[in-house]
Amino acid sequence: MNRENGHTSVLVIGGGIAGIQASLDLANMGFKVYLVEKSPSIGGRMAQLDKTFPTNDCAMCILAPKMIEANSHPNIELLTYSEVEKVSGEVGKFTVKVKKKASFVDWNKCTGCGLCVEGCPVIAPNEFDQGIGNRKAIYLYFPQAVPKKCVIDKREERPCKAACMDACPVHTNVPGYIKLITEGQFKAAYKLIRETNPLPACVGRVCYAPCQEACNRSQLDEPLCIRDLKRVPGDQWNIEELEVPVVAKTDKKVAVIGAGPAGLAAANDLALKGHGVTIFEALPEPGGMLRVGIPEYRLPKKILHQEIGYIQKLGVEIKTGVRVGKDVTLEELKKDYHAVFLGIGAHGGVKLGVEGEDIHGVMEGIGFLRAVSLGEKVSVGKKVAVIGGGNTAIDCARAAKRLEAKEVTIVYRRSRTEMPASEEEVTAAETEGIKIEFLTTPSRFSAEKKKLASMECVRMKLGEPDASGRPRPIPVKGSEFTIEVDTVIAALGQAPETDFVKKLGVSVSKRGTIEIDNKTGVTNIEGVFAGGDVVTGPAFVIDAIAAGKKAARSIHQYMTGQPIEGEEPGKEPEKLSEEEVKDLKKSFPSRNKVEMREEPVKERTKDFREVALGYSPEEAGEEASRCLAGQIEGCIECHECERRCEPKAIVYTMKDETIALEVGAIIIASGLGLYDISSLTEYGYKKIKNVITAMEFERFTAASGPTMGELRRPSDGRIPENIAFIQCVGSRDFRNKAYCSSVCCMHATKEAMLAFEHHPGTKSTIFYMDMRAVGKRFQEYIARAKKEYNVIYIRGRPGRIEVDPENGNPIIWYEETVSGEIKGFEVELVVLAQAMVPQMTKNLAKILGIGLDEDGFVKVPDKLLQPLDTTRPGIFACGYVHSPRDIPDSVTQASGAAGRTAEEIASLRSQGGK
């Protein structure tokens, strides 16, 4: 064996207690150690245990100092989330290829703070908790993980482009909250939406949903009903239970003018940063167009009130009935506040410019809707005509229908294609019996006895496109006709009322809109910001919210002395390629959308009840499950973690990395696995809820486990007072594992003692074959269990476990072999001592070039003379993978293996090897 060019470093495979011990021993001797562990953290099985026998010390308390020592030792390099792929060479000079799995988190930047985990919408069973608890797609393996770094369980590419997020003006995490809805996590879904949108339930009723237009699913069958899903969390969960975060208050104050969506959004974001906010609202009620523009049957005021109420809970003060420019001036506000935001919207009506429009009975649309919404007395006649083609016109028509009108007709000068109103609204109006006269315009109104009696109209035809890009309507000569009407509502548009800002010198366009820097929301006057309809002219709620948020960001930067930087523009929504659509159609059969149920037409027009009934939880789950992004297991690339990570450690594009290590020797310490006992159907495991395994028990009683240390049984969460432990499940069994797993007699006793400690008086019965208490003080431990912890031992292996369907109690049939008594024994919880197997696959053994015995344990050349060697020189083994043993014996053996390894490669050091 030529060792002249050997290496004096060692590879240790397995970061459990044995691997850690061997690493520390070798490192302390001066050798360099690479500790490879396939899970994200070292610690192994011992980290999963609650306590250890026979001292009943806390497992983590003993283990953690060793984990930290291993992490910080200058001679130890931890390679967690890594696996050995190839081993070549011989003792003294092995070359090992190690695959470092992509964690998608830059561990040089990650601080393990866990903010990412809070926001992740994907819930998956937690392997560390043996599947009884949950983790997220991004997770910290366990609270004391070493290294304390997050990993993302990302298995495949997201099947769609998440065009929804790019299309949304506020880039709401759509795949994220849809995923949460599929999981029934309504509170979490509401909170996630609220990260980008302070009015989820309102917007979920009225948004024009650019997300749906962009939805990639539409390339397969139909787009997701994203808006309809958005209101589900608010419907299914009481949003008044939303907690108010504690935020450190600053000394800054902001005046927001206008309590519409733009102002509310700005106020929300500023309050969450700790600033004082006062909103000045001219109308008697807050909400802007949400309150006075959109009728009750589309957006119930109660919902709006609740969501505005939360913003007020954040500390935002809303002063209604205060008109800035009249009751207080803009200049005064500019003096008294550190910044001012103008979000006054566009509430002015637009005149028809038609003869007779001053006749009593002709009214303006915006004013009409405002009056109806504020509960003022509004009278409409029997025959109503609404002039206009936008959503406002539809709202006026449907509102009029719900008042005294018998016939309602919409008169619009272009055709259906050019109508700006949304298709759904137009369909809803027609369903309610509202007629639409296309290509028609009023030319004159006539009165009878000073009241409106008729309207003269002329037909239009479409000509060349005008300034708006739409075909210009041209009157058709000789097509005049008259309609009998007693009420006309003109809904031609909305105009901003901005005269009062001119005194301060705020720049206003010819149309009357306030001019701003589009990136930041600043006006030409320092400290004055604006956004929403007052800037853009009439647009949509979500655009106003986006503008308010943008301005809030700028205001915050301005008030805290930072340069005002606009946000980077997002990317355009992407479509799927034809190839991609073809592939997807193979995996996803066509599914139509779930239709939103509505109040029956005849009934609903009698009053202003909400028309859309909202999805039931089942309908929501069904529709949400159509979302392509959410179809994959693991991470759905919703970017929520990326958004929240302050050190910017998320790297979706990370790839697996393979490195080559040169080592002189290898120690295998890969530990124990848990045998799959599903074939032992007599125990009812997985069929009977209250039959669990010993490792699951550990996770229940462990303080950092899914139940925070409470032993609550699975079926009903009750604490069991009568527990049975069944030994040798899969062990000492010719049909499964013929050998004895060595530690179960002791761990069952331990667990019985723990159950008593958690809940004094608990009675535990251990069904055993033999009690194997071979270690120091082990027999005394068992005696103590019998004497002080109410533990009874019955010799016998149960043959059948049944369950009482009423209380979920398992019933155990056994023969007590000492007395010959045969009986059924009812308990509240059964704990199975699951057989343990060496954590070593045939594949890994092949890679390492070592032999295994027939049970998969590492084959040892000579049990007496070379007990820690494997069949390949230079490779040694210790711990459970070597043979069944407990923790102290594993640690002892690990030190032995370290010694043996040092023996082999120490000579290299003196020869000047590296």
Add this chain to the structure above:
Amino acid sequence: MNLEDIIKETKTYYCLECGKCTAVCPVSRHNSNFSPRLMLERALMDFEGELIHDRELFSCLACYACSNLCPSDVDYPVFTQKVRNLASGQGEHGDCAHSGTLLSLMRLMSGPDIRQKRLDWLDGCHTSQKSEVLYFVGCAPYFEPIFEDIEVSPVSIARNSIKILNALGIEPIVLPNERCCGHDLLWTGDVETFKKLAQFNAQMIKESGAKKIVFSCPEGYRTFKLDYPNYVDLGCEVLHISELLVEKIGQNGVKFKEIKKNVTYQDPCRLGRHLGIYESPREIIKAIPGIKLTEMEHSGDESICCGTSAWTNCGSYSKKIREERLFEAKATGAEVLVTACPKCQIHFKCAMVDKGAEKGPDIKMEVMDLVNLVADAMET
């Protein structure tokens, strides 16, 4: 053969006395005097007298629930069979129900000169003197008059088996002087008589020229498949009728008409745990349109025995076993309990109509043999 030889031959010294066998045994559940573990313990501790002279030695049903789970892989039923043989040599025997009629009939058939008139029920069936296939009838013609009062017709199973074979294009040989397969005698320790029956059957089958023997009775099937080779040379393949049917169904060679029924299925011990045939009967049932099959709480290899084996030691414990099993069948919501063994059908019906059975009315349901169900579905 002495007890020590039996222990060595059956390797029962591996027993660790864990008691799992007793815990799962249907007899032990209701009869605490019987414990398989205790029986073995007596053998291993050399308490031969207590073992051989205990009445409960003949209570084992040989259902294999125990050995199915035994961590030491002990074959308890074979051990029992051999010990019973030893015991019968010392004058011990179990109590044969129905005044010993049935076992006596089987012994009668071991006479060399016996002439039986056993084919009168063949109307509507086509048999042949020369065929590759022989249908083994079993003791059905004898059960028919004995169990008339409990509304079962074991002979209809035989008749329909042949009708099914006919529909599959087979006209089987039926032996006019067939002997009992000997199952009950073998299992109750009378190996000598069993040997005689086996020899007569083997000879007649050889003379018939058949190459395949088809069974509808699981006990006959098991005995010919696993036990006969130890004593005689058959030179034939043995098949259960469900295996034939399943093959034909797979080839789309069978047309079933719709039968709208909710059923459940009892795995016979001899077909299930003895021979590992669980799926083919289920496939056949599910292939009939309109049938809904709901499994009992304990099905497949966890199935519970019908409660009596070889007509021996039948008593109140046997009835309790049947009652519990029938409650399980009722709990599935099925209207029909489908059996695949003539004895299972007889034992379950007995529990329902026996005047001594208190729970009779609560456990009443239709009990139908698989063969009869298939024959109904095949009628055009």
